[in-house]
Structure formats: structure tokens, C-alpha cells
Amino acid sequence: MTRGLVIERFDPRRATEADLAGYHDVVAASEATDRPGEPGLPFEELAGRLTRPLPGLGPAAHWVGYREHEFVAVAEARFLEDENSGIGLTEISVHPGHRCVGIGTAMLRAVVPELRARSREVVEGWQVVAGSAGQRWAEAWGFRPVRTIARQALVVAEADRSAWDVAVPAGYRPRRWSGAAPDDVVASYARARGAIHDAPLGQSGYRWPEWTVDRVRAAEAGFREQGIEQQVVVAIHEASGDVAGFTEVCVHPRRPDWAYQRDTAVLAAHRGHGLGRCVKAHMARWLVAERPALQRISTTTGAENTHMIRVNHAVGYTTQRSMIAVQEDLAALEARLAEKTWTGRRSP
Incomplete structure (x- = not known):
């Protein structure tokens, strides 16, 4: 009643x-x-x-x-x-x-x-x-x-850190930044962000953003305004100098012990080399090294995206429950x- x-x-x-x-x-x-x-x-x-x-x-x-x-x-x-x-x-x-x-x-x-x-x-x-x-x-x-x-989490105290010892595939090199993407890669970074469109959304009406340089800069500004630290690791294709894949994590000022894994994607032309696992492993090692208080990295992944779920498991994430x-x-x-x-x- x-x-x-x-x-x-x-x-x-x-x-x-x-x-x-x-x-x-x-x-x-x-x-x-x-x-x-x-x-x-x-x-x-x-x-x-x-x-x-x-x-x-x-x-x-x-x-x-x-x-x-x-x-x-x-x-x-x-x-x-x-x-x-x-x-x-x-x-x-x-x-x-x-x-x-x-x-x-x-x-x-x-x-x-x-x-x-x-x-x-x-x-x-x-x-x-x-x-x-x-x-x-x-x-x-x-x-x-x-x-x-799938709701997944990497609990730092329980993680096998050797899983983060992932070699960089030949022909690529990692690069990382906090906050704004460097001007020399922001255009290719925006294109790489568009690779998220291949991630399945089931029958949801939601549509992935159409990423442009302006949209990247607007999103970065939104995070800065709230004091949210945006951490990005990318894989640079050596031959072209372009971003081939990336992963993004945010840390909120009110919860420094907890990081939120956001988008991860690899352009279709660069798949099959293990770049997704590479950038995620580098991200985990970077975050834990620079943030001793970090206890957990949380993420959500579509259940149909079995490849990304396997990648997450490979670097130490465990699936908590289904939503x-x-x-x-x-x-x-x-x-x-x-x-x-x-x-x-x-x-x-």
C-alpha cells in the first residue's frame, strides 16, 4: 500500500x-x-x-x-x-x-x-x-x-601483477597521457575512438557517440570541470604514427581509491595483434604504480562482447554479476x- x-x-x-x-x-x-x-x-x-x-x-x-x-x-x-x-x-x-x-x-x-x-x-x-x-x-x-x-572489477590486492607483463606487439609502441590528448595525435585518437561502434549494444536504443576532435576536446573539458582525472593509454602504429587502439580510465576526486574503466577499442585494421590486452595491462600497471591508494578498477562490458570479457579476465578482472x-x-x-x-x- x-x-x-x-x-x-x-x-x-x-x-x-x-x-x-x-x-x-x-x-x-x-x-x-x-x-x-x-x-x-x-x-x-x-x-x-x-x-x-x-x-x-x-x-x-x-x-x-x-x-x-x-x-x-x-x-x-x-x-x-x-x-x-x-x-x-x-x-x-x-x-x-x-x-x-x-x-x-x-x-x-x-x-x-x-x-x-x-x-x-x-x-x-x-x-x-x-x-x-x-x-x-x-x-x-x-x-x-x-x-x-557483465559487471567486472580488478581488485588490486587480489590481482596477479605478472598478468600485466604484456609485450608490446611488433610495429607498435605505447603512449599515455592524463587529461587532454596531445595535439599531434588527437585527430587519430578521435578516429580510434570511433572503433567502439563495433562493440555490440544488443537491442538497446543507445548509440555510440560520433567522435570528432571537437567532441574529444569537449569531453575532456567536461572531466576537467569536475576534477575527474582522465587517464589514457594508446597503441601507436609505428609506420603511420596514428593511434591504433586505446583504453580510457577515469578517477573521481571524491573516490581516489576507485577507478572507472571506460571505453577500450582497437581499429579493425589493427586487430588480431593483442593490442587491447596490451593497452589494458599497461594501464593497470601505470595506475597502480602512481596511485598506491588505488583498490579497485570497475567496468561494465556487454555480455555479447566475449572478446573484451576475455581480455579483461586476462589482465585480472573478475565478473561480479550480470546486469x-x-x-x-x-x-x-x-x-x-x-x-x-x-x-x-x-x-x-
């Missing part, structure tokens, strides 16, 4: 410390239940992401649900831009102690009008744990699984909510 539930828009920039703590309590409790064994998101990191959303996912809107001044649910919608401007990326978390009484559905009803107002055509969620109550709830409201994602990306057309979801067409037994 949702009796006594109040749902309001939430402005993180105007929120009190107590409000942010209440928001964090819901997220932390949900993560502990749905992702056992994974370190939770610290309060400082969550508060930072709320007040200064991470670059690359567009503007955000937030909602909170509470009973008698206690937060019991939170929701976030991200309004992707450019190639993905039709997607409303949505995440709803209900405190485990308040599930199965319709609160998740009430939060969804609160979010949907904003998605319509922002001209979204589809709703996607990327943080659904495979086999969880959240997946069953989403599917009962008509969301379709469109992609399976599901779900999707539904906004118009169909609106109609289903209006008709109260619930196909499951109970709603979170």
Missing part, C-alpha cells in the same frame, strides 16, 4: 545534508540487497554526483518518495543528448524495507510526465540486476530486456499505466 506516501521533485543543489543522507540511505540499502558483496557508493561520491552530475549523460531530474519524513524511494531520469536524445534513462530505487507495496510504480508514474515533457520516445534502465525482483517488476510493466551487461538493460516505448508505458495493466503479482 502507498498510503501516506508523498512524492516530490528533489533538487540536490538546494537539499540539506540530512536530505542527501536520506537519499543515500535508500541507495545504499538497495545496493546492499541487490548487489551483495560489492562495495557500496560512499555518501560523498553520491552527493557529488547528485549536485554535479557526471558528464556525458545529459541533464538530470530527481524525485524522492517519503513517509513521515523518512525517505523510502528515490528516482532519477537522465536526458541523453545528441545521438540519444530520444532516450529517457531512468533508475528507481525503493528501500528494501518498503518494497512490494506499489511504491516503485508510484515513483514511475511521477517520472513519466517529465519524460514526455522532454520529448523522450523510449524509457531505458541500465542498472537492473539480472534475476532480481527489479527485473521482474520492470518486465511486468512491459519493459523488455534489450541487453545483458540487464531494459526498454519500453514511452507511449506504450503511458497507456499501460493509465489502464493499470500490471501483469505481475506485486509491485515494488
